[in-house]
Amino acid sequence: MKRQSIISARGLSIxxxxxxxxxxxxxxxxxSFDLYSGELTCLLGSNGAGKSTLLRTLTALQxxxxxxxxxxxxPIIQYSEQEVSMLIGLVLTDKTASGGLTVSELxxxxxxxxxxxxxxxxxxxxxxINKAMSDVCIIHxxxxxxxxxxxxxxxxxMIAKALAQECPIIILDEPTAFLDxxxxxxxxxxxxNLAVSQNKTILLSTHxxxxxxxxxxxxxxxxxxxxLTCGVTEDIIFSDSIDQFLGNSQISFDKHSGSxxxxxxxxxxxxxxxxxxxYYWAKNFLQRNGFSISENTDATLSLKVISASExxxxxxxxxxxxxxxxxxxxxxxxx
Amino acid sequence: xxxxxKITTTYxxxxxxxxxxxxxxxxxxxxxxxxxxxxIDILLGNGATKKSWEHIVLEVRFPQAVxxxxxxxxxxxxxxxxxxxxRNPLADSSILGIxxxxxxxxxxxxxxxxxxxxxxxxxxxxxSMTVVVGAFIGAGLILLxxxxxxxxxxxxxxLLIIGIMVGYLTSSVISxxxxxxxxxxxxxxxxxxxxxxxxxxxxxxxxFCAIVTLGLIMSILLIKPxxxxxxxxxxxxxxxxxxxxxxxxxxxxxxxxxxVTTAYCGPISFIGLAVPHIARLVLGTTNHKSLLPMTxxxxxxxxxxxNLISVIPGSAGLIPLNAIxxxxxxxxxxxxxxxxxxxxxxx
Numbered sequence: 016m017k018r019q020s021i022i023s024a025r026g027l028s029i030x031x032x033x034x035x036x037x038x039x040x041x042x043x044x045x046x047s048f049d050l051y052s053g054e055l056t057c058l059l060g061s062n063g064a065g066k067s068t069l070l071r072t073l074t075a076l077q078x079x080x081x082x083x084x085x086x087x088x089x090p091i092i093q094y095s096e097q098e099v100s101m102l103i104g105l106v107l108t109d110k111t112a113s114g115g116l117t118v119s120e121l122x123x124x125x126x127x128x129x130x131x132x133x134x135x136x137x138x139x140x141x142x143x144i145n146k147a148m149s150d151v152c153i154i155h156x157x158x159x160x161x162x163x164x165x166x167x168x169x170x171x172x173m174i175a176k177a178l179a180q181e182c183p184i185i186i187l188d189e190p191t192a193f194l195d196x197x198x199x200x201x202x203x204x205x206x207x208n209l210a211v212s213q214n215k216t217i218l219l220s221t222h223x224x225x226x227x228x229x230x231x232x233x234x235x236x237x238x239x240x241x242x243l244t245c246g247v248t249e250d251i252i253f254s255d256s257i258d259q260f261l262g263n264s265q266i267s268f269d270k271h272s273g274s275x276x277x278x279x280x281x282x283x284x285x286x287x288x289x290x291x292x293x294y295y296w297a298k299n300f301l302q303r304n305g306f307s308i309s310e311n312t313d314a315t316l317s318l319k320v321i322s323a324s325e326x327x328x329x330x331x332x333x334x335x336x337x338x339x340x341x342x343x344x345x346x347x348x349x350x
Numbered sequence: 351x352x353x354x355x356k357i358t359t360t361y362x363x364x365x366x367x368x369x370x371x372x373x374x375x376x377x378x379x380x381x382x383x384x385x386x387x388x389x390i391d392i393l394l395g396n397g398a399t400k401k402s403w404e405h406i407v408l409e410v411r412f413p414q415a416v417x418x419x420x421x422x423x424x425x426x427x428x429x430x431x432x433x434x435x436x437r438n439p440l441a442d443s444s445i446l447g448i449x450x451x452x453x454x455x456x457x458x459x460x461x462x463x464x465x466x467x468x469x470x471x472x473x474x475x476x477x478s479m480t481v482v483v484g485a486f487i488g489a490g491l492i493l494l495x496x497x498x499x500x501x502x503x504x505x506x507x508x509l510l511i512i513g514i515m516v517g518y519l520t521s522s523v524i525s526x527x528x529x530x531x532x533x534x535x536x537x538x539x540x541x542x543x544x545x546x547x548x549x550x551x552x553x554x555x556x557x558f559c560a561i562v563t564l565g566l567i568m569s570i571l572l573i574k575p576x577x578x579x580x581x582x583x584x585x586x587x588x589x590x591x592x593x594x595x596x597x598x599x600x601x602x603x604x605x606x607x608x609x610v611t612t613a614y615c616g617p618i619s620f621i622g623l624a625v626p627h628i629a630r631l632v633l634g635t636t637n638h639k640s641l642l643p644m645t646x647x648x649x650x651x652x653x654x655x656x657n658l659i660s661v662i663p664g665s666a667g668l669i670p671l672n673a674i675x676x677x678x679x680x681x682x683x684x685x686x687x688x689x690x691x692x693x694x695x696x697x
Contacts, residue, residue, distance in 0.1 A: 074588065076584065076587065076588075096587070096590050096591075096592060097590040099588075100588055100589050100590030101590075103588070104588070105584070105585065105588040107582075107584055107585060109581075109582045109584055109585065110582070111580065111582050111585065112580050112581075112582070112636070112695070113580045113581055113636070114636075114694045114696060115580075115630060115634070115635050115636030115637075115695030116577075116580065116635065116636055117637075120577075120635075120637050121581075124577060124581065124589060125589070127578055127589040127590060127591070128589060128590040130574075132571070132574065133573065133574060134573070134574040134577070134639075160634075161694075162694030162696075163694070180589070
């Protein structure tokens, strides 16, 4: 079964056209991609890779250099501003001057394309605004000023605004950039649920790789050297693309943990015996301190972690005990 | 900084009552002492014992009060439009150099072509039109320059500084014009520059009010995009706002209001800058649906109050308006800047 994509592009070139004193700067050539409804897609790329340029081109805020972005079977530049505003909702990192608006007033701005000349809201509009606020769990603060909200709550309000816009597509530029970990997880979770429950097409750019890997259905990787690659998250992981697109000589992607790790200059082999979280953190400790974990049980050095306060080191047949990782560090440096 | 709708209604009621009170105070109090009953008689159309009293109340004080009413509303709204358009709470037509542009236009008309303003003898409709057109061309020219810079310079503070610089450049041209002019022309220009609401005669009043009303109606039609612009241009564009068009309309509207009021009353400082802040502080909201009407009310109130104060010396003459407006305006701006962390519309 072939899925119908809602936004697609074939042979798209993006970048900046020639201006006075500057020649055309092409960021990417011959890009192809599809976005599907009901899915959360994360766009990953290092700083300066051109994520924002790609998002701007996708949302018709910037024209492509070659080719076109096809939205529902028609090039996006053929849509009027108002038509686009009903199809694509944006959430940006821009600083707004909206501190003096209440939550419901800001979300009501999402109805802008639908209301008349004076922006009067109908009962139907009010119902949509209320639903948008409850969908992002911010309705209890509906009469509070934006100035009184936390960064995470503000981001939710902007997402509610995009929902009130009733767009099948929502595009977010680093929605979790200024948030703490709890809010990052909450917002990303929320977006994934919205994609599934309301059949929205959601594309977001992020630096939060671990979260993207857990929650996104599709991954888009962008790198100046390799271009754009798209695919289902797990396919991307097993194709080793993540390392090639985002890693470098010092940092590499670890498939076991789903995160980036520093490539350590390991000096000594060690055999590690531990279970579960103890294994994970003992390994973390050893790698950071210049050891490489060896499967070889005959290694001269062996570490057995029974609990966080019972750690044994075996070297040349003799056993040394310590009661913390702090002591272990001193012990290992002496052995 | 929460405001309760009930308190807001009370404020609005108080301000409207204050405007009515001040309007009549402007009719009753002036540099010539006229008995209370006589004024009541004149207002009721019963005539007065002295013909000159009738003239003073109906031909001088009445148009002056009406001019203050409309000018206050007009420049306050132009300040609000510029503050939202540039997303800068310190923008207004005098800081961005637009008033200076209007002044330049007026200076050219007075000093190069010998036009006259105000109640001077022989001031015909066409002559007053020349001054208005001069002010409008001057204001428009500076607006175009500022808009040009606005498309290059993204930083609003930098843009504000450019506005101040353009204002200085304009002033230097005005200084040159003054240097080459006769002393009567310079005096006429200096008097105009001090600002007063007596420049509109009864004959010109309908024309003046019509233009200001037109500008105010236009600003009311822009309420919806003004609110969207609070989110910044990229968000507004995503909501379907035609940014270029709305920006042009906003600046055009602010330009008309500045030009017409400046042409007749001189470059009046601080009302455009401070009144939108007073309105925001009173309301607590930046939603233009209530902020714009409130700005009109507060602007009207302030202008009538300043006009009333200007006649305090009695027979000794008038205090220039631009000596009074900073007394109210400057403390408001200082308060706003000092307390900006606590004021929600900054956050």
